[in-house]
Amino acid sequence: MRDLLLILFILSSLGITLRYPFVGILLWAWFTLATPQQAAYAAASLPLNTLIAGVTFIAFFLHQEYERVRLNPLMILLAVFGFWLWIAQTQSLDPGFSGEFYSRFIKIIIFIMLCMIMVTTRLRFHALLWLFAIVMGFYGAKGGVYTLLTFGQRIYFGLEDTVLYDNNHMGIALAVTLPLFLYLQGQAASLHLKRGIQVVLLLSIIAILGTHSRGAFVALGVFAGMILIRSWRNMIIGAAALAIIVPVGLNLLPDVWKDRMATIQNADEDASFLQRVDAWVINYELAQAHPLTGAGLRNSYQQAIANQVEPYRDARAAHSIYFEIMGGTGFVGLAIYLLLLGTAVLMAFLASRKYRHAETGKWRADFALNAVASLAIFGVAAASVSLEMWEGYLIIMALIGSLATVGGKVVAPAKAGRFAVQVAPERAYVLRPLAKGYQHRV
Secondary structure, X not given: OHXXXXXXXXXXHHHHHOOOHHHHHHHHXXXXXXXHHHHOOHXXXXXXXXXXXXXXXXXXHHOOXXXXXXXXXXXXXXXXXXXXXXXXXXXXXXXXXXXXXXXXXHHHHHHHHHHHHHOOEHHHHHHHHHHHHHHHHHHHHHHHHHHXXXXXXXXXXXXXXXXXXXXXXXXXXXXXXXXXXXXXXXXXXXXXXXXHHXXXXXXXXXXXXXXXXXXXXXHHHHHHHHHHHHOHHHHHHHHHHHHHXXXXXXXXXXXXXXXXXXXXXXXXXXXXXXXXXXXXXXXXXXXXXXXXXXXXXXXXXXXXXXXXXXXXXXXXXXXXXXXXXXXXXXXXXXXXXXXXXXXXXXXXXXXXXXXXXXXXXXHHHHHHHHHHHHHHHHHHHHHHOOOOOOHXXXXXXXXXXXXXXXXXXXXXXXXXXXXXXXXXXXXXXXXXXXXXXXXXXX
């Protein structure tokens, strides 16, 4: 039954995609972030992602969406980074092994570039953002309830066979999403929607603690610090509140969680941390041996390749986006990647300054400020996890790149009827039962 419902939903959505190409982007994003096929049976073995991508590309060209292309620094850097991934793959020490990860990363980059091209209206912008928030909000709410029911004694993991299955990955991904919840809460016109987002935000924080991840705990600290900095007028009150709430909250957590977090102070004696150091050294040595193109994506996981530079260290996951890129694509690839991240943060910061006093574009400044927080959390926390191929932070970058080209005009409904979509100039768009169709292009 699950398979039938999923396939029927996909086929109907693809039919709509042929008329409205951006629906394909949303469907693609949903499959990429939520992997709903994992909850099915036979459908899980079908190449549904390929089908969705193929139909989306057909609709993209049929409707001449390529005419929407407006180059920006992020799009150019993404293309350059994708090109360098290809160069690194051609020079890979084991093309067969690294090819799987190269293919996955390239597909993600293509998807993100399509997002940048096609997010040209405020409706499309918030549709993609809401989809991302709903998927992560589901994970956060589920994890929060799970943590409360188990009194924090058991570790919260994500969905199997996905990039967010690992508890460290899940915790950090949820922390990256917290600022976006704040933005959506601020944009919500309905009090019930505001309260709903606040509940999801609280449950997500509980879920982050429930992952028992030290990296996620650090990410949560970065989030709290950035909130205090942004609210500098109320910093003293906020700091005083945290000084009371945090000790009480931590006191309620189980001893197993406290023991886990206590190892942060003794990292040089922790076996898990020392294993990560081994992986970092291996990737650094591989980059030194192949400074331009590296060893190929994730080839450092193979003991035979690790032995070429560090014969006395065990090969394992790098547990760092920076060392993963360094070992896989060389110092040149790392430089491009760092430039990409830095440019995204800079563009978001400049947008927050540019639009903060705008009459009809204040929402851009609000989003940009929260996007800076999200990327800052990711940049700090992902130094300890292999999340460079997680689509979430790249979707945030795509939205940042689209800020300057998103239209802000209100388009009136074509005629009265049952449903319409209105885009308010100052607030996020809302659905109202007003019109049968609408002129706003989606």
